[in-house]
Amino acid sequence: MPVNLKAPIAQDLAPVAGIRIGVTEAGVRKANRKDVTVFLLDEGSHVAGVFTKNRFCAAPVQICREHLASHSQSIRAIVINTGNANAGTGADGLARAHATCDALAGLLKIDAQQVLPFSTGVIMEPLPVDRITAGLPAAIADAQPGHWAKAAEGIMTTDTLPKAFSASATVGGKTVQITGISKGAGMIRPNMATMLSFLGTDAAISPELMPALAKTLADQSFNRITIDGDTSTNDSFVVVATNQAGNAPISDWNTTDGQALMAALREVAQKLAQAIVRDGEGATKFIQIEVEQGRTEEECRLVAYAIAHSPLVKTAFFASDPNLGRILAAVGYAGIEDLDQTQIELYLDDVHVATQGGRNPAYQEADGQRVMKQQEIVVRVQLGRGNASTQLWTCDLSHDYVSINADYRS
Incomplete structure (x- = not known):
C-alpha cells in the first residue's frame, strides 16, 4: 500500500x-x-x-x-x-x-x-x-x-x-x-x-x-x-x-x-x-534523509545517497529494526576521504542516536524502535565540516519489491 x-x-x-x-x-x-x-x-x-x-x-x-x-x-x-x-x-x-x-x-x-x-x-x-x-x-x-x-x-x-x-x-x-x-x-x-x-x-x-x-x-x-x-x-x-x-x-x-x-x-x-x-514498489515507509554541516552540497549528497541505497539500511527500516550502526557505516563509505568520524552526529526524528561518532550514552533502543515503526521517518546526519546541506526522499526495501520485479513481465 x-x-x-x-x-x-x-x-x-x-x-x-x-x-x-x-x-x-x-x-x-x-x-x-x-x-x-x-x-x-x-x-x-x-x-x-x-x-x-x-x-x-x-x-x-x-x-x-x-x-x-x-x-x-x-x-x-x-x-x-x-x-x-x-x-x-x-x-x-x-x-x-x-x-x-x-x-x-x-x-x-x-x-x-x-x-x-x-x-x-x-x-x-x-x-x-x-x-x-x-x-x-x-x-x-x-x-x-x-x-x-x-x-x-x-x-x-x-x-x-x-x-x-x-x-x-x-x-x-x-x-x-x-x-x-x-x-x-x-x-x-x-x-x-x-x-x-x-x-x-x-x-x-x-x-x-x-x-x-x-x-x-x-x-x-x-x-x-x-x-x-x-x-x-x-x-x-x-x-x-x-x-x-x-x-x-x-x-x-x-x-x-x-x-x-x-x-x-x-x-x-x-x-x-x-x-x-x-508509491515505491513494496514500500511501507517514507524516509526523508537530511545531511547537514557538510563542506559542499555534493558531499552531503554522497552521504545521503549512501544511506538511501544501502540494502542493509533499507531492510532494517522495513523490519523496524533499530540496527542504526548500518547508517553510520554508510556514512563512512560514502566517499569523503578526510571525514572525521568523531564529528558525526546522528538523529532519528527527535532521537539523538550517535554523538561524536559513537553511541549517544542517553540513547535507548526502545526510542529508536518507536521511531522505526512509524510510516514516515526523518534521518538526520551532521558531518561537522561546514554549512552545506541537502535532503532527499527514499523508502524501505520489502519482500514485495522482489516479488513485483521478479514477476514484472508475467
Missing part, C-alpha cells in the same frame, strides 16, 4: 488554459487499460525538459532531445504510451518512435518535429506502433482541459495509484494555475528515475528561461528521490508554459512575481516526486 498517498480527485486538479488531454485504450501490452495519452498544446506554448543520463537512453528520449533543440517554442503535442519502453531497440526503435510522431502530426496537421514522444514499460521489445497510431484518433477525440486525473492513470505502469497535484499563485495580479502528473514506482534513482512527469502552467514565462527552469525544478524534486538505485533508460520531466494567464512574462526569477511562481512550481514538482517514493 502507498505510504500516506491517495488517488487524486479530478475536481481538485485545476485545468491549465492552453492544454487539452486525451486518453485511450490501445492495447499496447494489455487489454482494458488506459495506455495512450496525448497532450494538445495551444500555439504560443513554450516547452522544456530534462532527461535520463543513462547512456542507453530510449528512442523517444533521443527524439525528444532533437525536437526540443529545434522547436522548443513551437511544440504542439505530446504522446505517451505505457506498456513498452522502446528502449534497447536500436534503429528500429527510432523508426517506430518517428512513425508515432508522424501519425499524430498528420492527424493534427502540424510538423512531426512539433511532437514529443514518450514511452514507458518493458525494455528491449519492439514498440507496437500500429496499435498506438490506431488509438490516436480516439485519444484526440477525448481531449479535454480537465483530463489531468485520467492522464495520471494513463501513464501508470507498476504504480498502484495515479499521481497528480495542482497549485496556484498570484503573479502580476493574475491567478496562475499549475498542474502536474507523474508516474514511477521502481528503477528509481536520480538522474532521474523510471519516471515520467509533465507539469503545465498557464503563466507567461520568457522562453529563454524555460530550459534552466526545468533543470532547477528537477534538481529540487525528482533528482532528490531514490527507491532502488537503478537509473532508467526513459526518465523524462517536461515543463509546459502556455502563456495564457495574462501576466507580464516572467523574465527574472529574482523578483516578487518570479519567486511566487517558482515556489508554486516547486511545490507541485516536489509533491509529484515524493508521491513516487510513497
Whole structure:
C-alpha cells in the first residue's frame, strides 16, 4: 500500500488554459487499460525538459532531445504510451518512435518535429506502433482541459495509484494555475528515475528561461528521490508554459512575481516526486534523509545517497529494526576521504542516536524502535565540516519489491 498517498480527485486538479488531454485504450501490452495519452498544446506554448543520463537512453528520449533543440517554442503535442519502453531497440526503435510522431502530426496537421514522444514499460521489445497510431484518433477525440486525473492513470505502469497535484499563485495580479502528473514506482534513482512527469502552467514565462527552469525544478524534486538505485533508460520531466494567464512574462526569477511562481512550481514538482517514493514498489515507509554541516552540497549528497541505497539500511527500516550502526557505516563509505568520524552526529526524528561518532550514552533502543515503526521517518546526519546541506526522499526495501520485479513481465 502507498505510504500516506491517495488517488487524486479530478475536481481538485485545476485545468491549465492552453492544454487539452486525451486518453485511450490501445492495447499496447494489455487489454482494458488506459495506455495512450496525448497532450494538445495551444500555439504560443513554450516547452522544456530534462532527461535520463543513462547512456542507453530510449528512442523517444533521443527524439525528444532533437525536437526540443529545434522547436522548443513551437511544440504542439505530446504522446505517451505505457506498456513498452522502446528502449534497447536500436534503429528500429527510432523508426517506430518517428512513425508515432508522424501519425499524430498528420492527424493534427502540424510538423512531426512539433511532437514529443514518450514511452514507458518493458525494455528491449519492439514498440507496437500500429496499435498506438490506431488509438490516436480516439485519444484526440477525448481531449479535454480537465483530463489531468485520467492522464495520471494513463501513464501508470507498476504504480498502484495515479499521481497528480495542482497549485496556484498570484503573479502580476493574475491567478496562475499549475498542474502536474507523474508516474514511477521502481528503477528509481536520480538522474532521474523510471519516471515520467509533465507539469503545465498557464503563466507567461520568457522562453529563454524555460530550459534552466526545468533543470532547477528537477534538481529540487525528482533528482532528490531514490527507491532502488537503478537509473532508467526513459526518465523524462517536461515543463509546459502556455502563456495564457495574462501576466507580464516572467523574465527574472529574482523578483516578487518570479519567486511566487517558482515556489508554486516547486511545490507541485516536489509533491509529484515524493508521491513516487510513497508509491515505491513494496514500500511501507517514507524516509526523508537530511545531511547537514557538510563542506559542499555534493558531499552531503554522497552521504545521503549512501544511506538511501544501502540494502542493509533499507531492510532494517522495513523490519523496524533499530540496527542504526548500518547508517553510520554508510556514512563512512560514502566517499569523503578526510571525514572525521568523531564529528558525526546522528538523529532519528527527535532521537539523538550517535554523538561524536559513537553511541549517544542517553540513547535507548526502545526510542529508536518507536521511531522505526512509524510510516514516515526523518534521518538526520551532521558531518561537522561546514554549512552545506541537502535532503532527499527514499523508502524501505520489502519482500514485495522482489516479488513485483521478479514477476514484472508475467
